[in-house]
Each structure stands twice: as C-alpha cells, then as structure tokens.
Amino acid sequence: MEKNRVLPPISMRGEILQPQDAGYEAACHIYNGMIDKRPAMLVRCADVADVIAAVNYAREEGMLLAIRGGGHSGAGLGMCNDGMVIDLSLMRGIHVDPEARTVLVEGGCTLGDVDHATHAFGLALPGGIISTTGVAGLTLGGGLGYLTRQYGLTIDSLLEADVVLANGHLVKASAQQNPDLFWALRGGGGNFGVVVSFLFRVHPVDNVVAGPMLWPMEDAPEILRWYSNFIKTAPETINGFFAFLMVPPAAPFPEHLHLQKMCGIVWCYTGPPSGAAAALQPARAFKTPALDMVGTLPMPALQSMFDGLYPPGLRWYWKADFVAEMPEEAIAEHVRFGNLLPTMHSSMHLYPINGAAARVGRHDTAWNFRDATWAMVIVGVDPDPRNDEKIMAWARAYWDALHPYAAGGAYVNFMMEEGDQRIRDTYGANYPRLAKVKAQYDPQNLFRVNQNIHPAEREHIFT
Template identity: 40%
Template structure:
C-alpha cells in the first residue's frame, strides 16, 4: 500500500474532531518525541502520529488513514529493531496512552492495555505475588511481545507469553471490533499465538497469571578466557535443571557497578545468569556446579521479579541491530564457536552476545501454534547495541558472523521478535511453512488488503475461484 499524498492542513483537523487522545503532525511541539523509537537508527517522519486513548480513537485513526491513503504503522512499546512502529509519510497508531493493567487476583489473570510495557504489567501483578512470562527488559511492549510468541526469564516455568493469552480485543482493517478467545473466533485466536500484528490493532489482552511467591538470581562475572568452561558448565546444569531455572550466558562489557571489580569495567567479560522461580537456597542447590567455578565477581540474592526485569534495560538513544539462531543441539564444538564470537564483539558498547536455554514448559506447549522454534533446546542471540553511526557496519557484520558461526547446529526456525528485516524466507521460517499457509488464510479474512503490513508480514491468501 503506497501513500497517495500527505494529508492536507485540514485533514488532521478532521481527525482531531472527537478524538480523545492527541494528534501530532510535523511542526507540533510533541511531534519529535512522538516519533522516537527504541532503535535510534530509525529516523522516520510520519505524516500523522495518532496517540489513541480508547478503542474508538483507534478505529477513527484507522478509518482516517485509509480514507487518506496513508500507510499504517502500529506502535506499542516501539521496540521493533526494524522500526516497524513507524511509517515514513504515513500514520502511526500510537497505543502508549492505553497502558492500564487490571489484575484479578482471584481469577489469576490480568487485562492489559495494548500500549502497556512489561514494567506496567510486572509492577501491577507483583503485590499479588503473581506473574507471567515477560520480556527480559522492562520497556518492551506487552502487545507486540506476546503476539510474536513472547520469550522471557519465566518461560521454562510458565511457558511463552502467548501460551498464557486468554483473550484479546482487536480493531480490524475495516474499523470494526472483534473479541477473540478459545471459544470466540478461535481461528483468529490461534493466529495471535505467534502471528504478530498481522490481523488488526490489539487494544487489550487478557493474560493468565501464575503464583510466584519467591524469585532469586545469581549473576557471575568471569574473565573471557574462562568463558568456555563456564558456558559448558551452564549447558550441563540447564540440561537437567528443573523448569523453575532459567537465565543465560552473556558476553558483555563490564558495567561500572559497585560490585564489579575496576579491572573488569569497560572490558569484555563472560556473565552467567541463573534465574530461579523460587528461593535463593533452591537456586544455590541447582547452580552448585557453576558456583564452584573461579570467578571475579558475583551477585546472588532474592529479587523481586519486576526488579529482575529491569536489570538488563538498555540505555535509550542507542543504535541496534540483532538477529538469532535456534539450535538443535549445543555440543562442545558449538560452545567453542559461540565463545569465539565474543572475541570480535564491539566492546565499550551495550552489545550482548547471548545464549538462552529453552526447554521446560516452552517445549511442552501447544505444538500447532505458529512457533516452530519452541522445540529448539538453545538459542544464540547476537544483540548489537552501539552509539555512533560510524560503527554501523562493524556492528552489523559482527551479528552476521555470529549467525554464520553457529549455523552448523541451527534448525532453521527463528523467533521473529529477535530479528529485523531479514527477508520473506526468514519470516516463513519463523512461522513454519504449514502454519504460514494457515495464517495466510486468517489474514485474508481479517485483512485482505494487507493494511497491516509493517510487521513480519503474512500475505493474505488469494481466493481460488
């Protein structure tokens, strides 16, 4: 869908009439803030940013954009690394004003506004000692995260975020509203379990919550030369660990924190993070082989889940380029390849070279959802973050080299929330071929003109006459 022309001076006025939220166009005082997203590499200038306060606002903005011939982008948390929350010269449906979270402690569920972040959700559920799987940083949008599958620290215990989706409300391409659950519009409900924002603007989600009376973590810092032993030990621990255990091995630049030795600050370090949905004593028992390793620093303690979610928050205003490969196995040769990838990682930046364990409730989840990567036991996630435009190619090339280095063990499936624009073949790999065909039929019913195409796009099926 190509925009015809930008709206006239009077057109935004037509949108503003009766609009509960705020409308920003170029030259407005709030326009530049409204178009700023997580990845500072993305610098697009929408014709209109419609900051919606209600479902009616969303429908109004959607109809306005279609009448004006404007490309539509949908913004929740704005964390898409490819900048899919913005359209150059188009209209952005910005949901950030719709971030309320209503917790029902008795039902163990939460109704979450389409613009809520993980922090909004986690802080709301914490007083009830309840939680659900969330993104690994607090600023991620709940909506896009969940619709794309939703991988996080609690996934081995509670499943992926979408496994905990109980219901959703959408505004569809024609401006109508749809409620979906396992009983109501079940095929659309299936599609929302990994199919992303292809089917409409999700204005609210209802999520299942789980009891979480205790949370603990251990973060160990090692010199990079000790990284291979630590990664092998972590692999062996996690392959027999209870579902309550999670975490990651992460090569990072040593942060300037009080507990980090000065000799490690600003230098490459191997961090081993063990998260545990339980007590510190239980964690220490599971992580005993890791705690026997030689290390330079450690932080082991009970922690509120909402605080754990903030630990790896990325600083704003950074440039980002990410990718991922999901592995069918992680033998010693793969460990060596993973650790070697850290040697060329841009140091003194926010980049992270990450290994995630899968399994547990993730692997046991519904096999028919469009999430073929859920059966993979390991994921490698090169997460490039840097400051200066002059480092763009170096950082991107590092991400590509990491992917190439682990390809001998890769299964081909990929979590699409972890990647940017890598071509239609990767999109299909993210859903699986058979699931993609089924998603395409759902797309044809709810968005036959592919209005919602700024995403990992599912093209609508062509009707056979």
C-alpha cells in the same frame, strides 16, 4: 501516500501529531536509535474508539499504517515513513484479579507497568528482561523471559485479546471466540489487527533468587559446554540465559573487572528460598565465578536490572536464530566472536525455551520452534553512529559463522527486516495456516508494517 497531500481531519479524543506540530519530533523517537522514520501523522489514541477511527481513516485514505505499542521493535516496525502511526502509549490501563489470577492489560502498557501491578499480589507474567518493553509486541511475537522454562512463553498465558480488525470492527479472540484469530495472534505478530487489550493468566512469583554469575573469557568454552548440557535437564524452577558481555565501568561491578570481556549466566530461581543454594550449586561447583551477584530480590527488580544499561535511543543491529544443539564447532565459533565484542553494549544471548514452553505443540500456536532449546540473539549495540558499520559487521559475521548449526528460523522479535523467505522459515509448517487467517481478517494487508505474512488467495469473512 503522496507527499504534501492535504488530509481530512479525524474525529477522536487523543492527540494527533503532524510534522509541523510541537512534540512531533520527540514522539517519533523509538527504542532503536539506528532507525529514523517520519510519518505523515502520529495518532496517540486515548481509547478503543480512537483506534477504530484511526484504522478506518487509514484504510479509507489508503495510508500506510504502523502500530506502536511500547516502541521496542528492533527493526523499527512500530514506525513508518509518510503514513500513519497508531500510538497506543496513552492506553495503559491494568486490572489485576488476584482471586482468578488474571490481569487485563491495555495495548500501550510496558512490562514494567504490568510488573508493578501484579507484584503487589505476589503474581507475575512470564516474559521479557527489560521493563520498558511493550507488552503488545512482546506477546504477539511469542514472549521470552526469565519464567519461560517454568511457565512457558507469554502467549502460553494469554487467555483472550480484544482486537480492532482492518474493517474497523472490534472482536474478541479466545479459545471460544474467533479461535483461528486467537491461534494466529499467539506468535504471528501484528499481522491481524490492533490488539487493544490482553487478558493473561498470571503466576505465583514474588521474590526470586536471581542475578548474574560471570567468568573470565578464557573459561568460556568450558562454561558454555557445561551450561548447554545443564539447562536441558535442570529443574524448571531454574532459568538462566547465557551471555557474552563487556563489564560496564560502573557500580555495582568491581573496578578490576570494568570493560573486561567475560561470559556469564543470568539466573532466575523461583523455587522455595531454602532450596536456592542447592539449585545453583552445580554452577558454582563446576567453576567458581569471578563475580557472583546472585541474591534475593523482587521479580520487578530483576525485570528492570538491565534498564540502565540499555536506555532507549541506543543504536541496535540484531541477528538471530533458533538453536537445538551446541556442538563443539559451534562453541568454538561462539568463543571466537565473544572475544571480538566490538563495543560495551554489544552482546550475544542464548535464551532457553525448553521446559514448559516445549510442552506446547508446535502447531497449537503460531510459534513454530517448540522443539528448539534456545532462541539465540546477536546484538551489535552502541550510542555512536560512527560505530554502526563496526557493530553491524561483527553481528553479521558472527551470525554467518553460527547459522550452519541453527535449527532454522528466528524469534520474530529479534529480527530486522530480512525478507519474505526468512519469515516463512520462521513459521515453517504454520505459515500456510497463518496466510489463510490473514486472508480472513486482513485480506488487503492493511497491517503490513511488521514481519509480514501475506494473505492467501481465498474467501474472507468480510467484503
């Protein structure tokens, strides 16, 4: 779009912010403080009619269009320069049906919003470890979290979605209606339209036995070796992600561990409380943790446990891969770079995606790596822009060293803007079908500020 172009007004109920307006600067802030973008127009939609009006306007005016749900995109893909941002943050309605065990969630909701609503009924939605994460982006990318091994990815609990298409039409996507679109939404990102609401199946999870166990870095080779074997066959009521970390210098961590580099596993056990000790006994028996903070807590407390450590505005650089196996050579590289953690907030996580998530066929949804064991993410994180180069160099070097042992591709929600081939690698054999669905529902690629799937050359469903 040309700069300084005078745009006609939009008729809508929500707020429209432009660079000269009060509140514009604050509204442009996103979770990753390393990314700074300035749209010509930020449209805070109040309802579905506003979304339809905004999509039609962007298409007719030839504006670059970005969609922001919770604003957690590591690559900053909920924001754009000079174009329009459709901001769904005012659309946060939730309805729980405890008898049907479903929850209807509007596109601007965060994971914390959903946890608050569902926990009142002893129910939970699988996905996420930070409560400020947007449900829309989490879901459309696949959705990893503490319940993945027991209940699958977030998309495996998705029953239907209401979507505003590039032509401004509102459609429902489900197994019965627009099934090709429903298939593509489950892992294909924001390529196909603006999802204004999701209907999920939710699961009986109330209090859990959960929290981190930490070990000294010198124990990391043994712990990583043990963990990589244990998690492959552990009961599905046990989830645990492995991490390298620097202990925060604050309560509840004991002072003698402050700022020490350590390895850890953050556990979540959802079975009968009486079985928790036995379920986690193998970890404690293998090597006594230096710090054991596992205890009984409500599921929303676990989901928000790291919110204070990772507030919005920190500067993030992400590198990721899917991982099937953990050979000795890979363990050695992990330990080498774990010892080189550049800042307190920087980390590496291995999220298990076996168990229930692996029982879904790799072509049943757009998510391609159902046969991987983990989604690995390496994050260089710090509040200070003077440390950008340091955290980026560490993350890149770490990824370069581990990539030869990867399964290929990466979880799209853990990717920066890494180019077309990386996206194709991530979707693998599912990419051609995704490109065909894209051609059907967004032939002009209006929705391209994302991990973009290019529309195939073919007939599409509207002209």
